[in-house]
Amino acid sequence: MGSRVYLDWNATTPLRAEARAAMLEAMDLVGNPSSVHAEGRRARALVERARAQVAAALGAEGADVVFVSGATEAAALACAGRGLLCADVEHEAVSAWCAPELAVDASGRVAVAEPGRSALQLANSETGILQDLPEGLAVSDLTQAFGKVPFAFNWLGCAMGFVSAHKIGGPKGVGALVIRRGLDLEARIKGGGQEMGRRAGTENLIGIAGFGAAAEAAARDLAEGLWEPVLQLRNILESALCDDGKGTISVGKAVPRLPNTLCLVTPGWKGETQVMQMDLAGFAVSAGSACSSGKVRASRVLRAMGLGEEEAGSALRLSLGPGVTEAEGLRFAEAWMRARDRHRARAA
Missing domain, CATH: 3.90.1150.10 (Aspartate Aminotransferase, domain 1)
Known part of the structure; x- marks a missing residue:
């Protein structure tokens, strides 16, 4: 056979060699990224390097990149309690928080009348169908499109988007919510000031390091x-x-x-x-x-x-x-x- x-x-996706190497490097760091001593500063530098790598790969320079446990948590942070609309083609991580009122045609394309009140995926995980995102969209699930098709968050015109590391050759259990700079968003996980006050809890240093390396490699592969x-x-x-x-x-x-x-x-x-x-x-x-x-x-x-x-x-x-x-x-x-x-x- x-x-x-x-x-x-x-x-x-299979774990990339670049992500594995970055994770092994992070395993040797003892510091907490929130500590001010030398060990903590080294850990913080690794987190910020990965944040810059993810932002560059997403075309999101100048936006806030918030590290979370994955796309599901990012979707909850972006969508919960906001009264957003979506279509039934959205991943359940989004549809769980939104009213499924947007129309879908036979080709899988979604009509959005009120972008500022709507969530719309860039690519569907089951069919691969790509959507045209309207200007001013509240939230976009970028998870499946990231690393497979060219786009830039800064050009999409949406307020927030989210991605997951393990879809681009990174580790499971880490993702990111990208937020247009200056947008106010209340944390759902509270108890600390990590991640610009948007997501409390000590950062997943090893996973974040792997995510950053995978994002950089994915962007390179797409360009090549x-x-x-x-x-x-x-x-x-x-x-x-x-x-x-x-x-x-x-x-x-x-x-x-x-x-x-x-x-x-x-x-x-x-x-x-x-x-x-x-x-x-x-x-x-x-x-x-x-x-x-x-x-x-x-x-x-x-x-x-x-x-x-x-x-x-x-x-x-x-x-x-x-x-x-x-x-x-x-x-x-x-x-x-x-x-x-x-x-x-x-x-x-």
């Missing part, structure tokens, strides 16, 4: 074109899996998407069944967002786009990365098509 092939990069071969492989797989006349649909094919994401719908073949069969065949894929794919239910993202219950429950997500070779992708395609043919033969 050969070695396993990881095709779930939107869920989490490392995602172009990923896009080409995604398109090869899309053609092989959807253009053979056997009824598999590629969601979002007609609109701009992330270069690595392919959402396949094969009506009548449950997504979780496909995930299990591919896992046994040596391939890591998912049936949707990693935060919800463990729950046996139809994708609410696809339902919001107008797909029926059966179609929305028959989705498989492939999310590639620069470490995936064409040979590995084609090996997956062969295994998946064999499994689909077996499923159809049994259902006939």
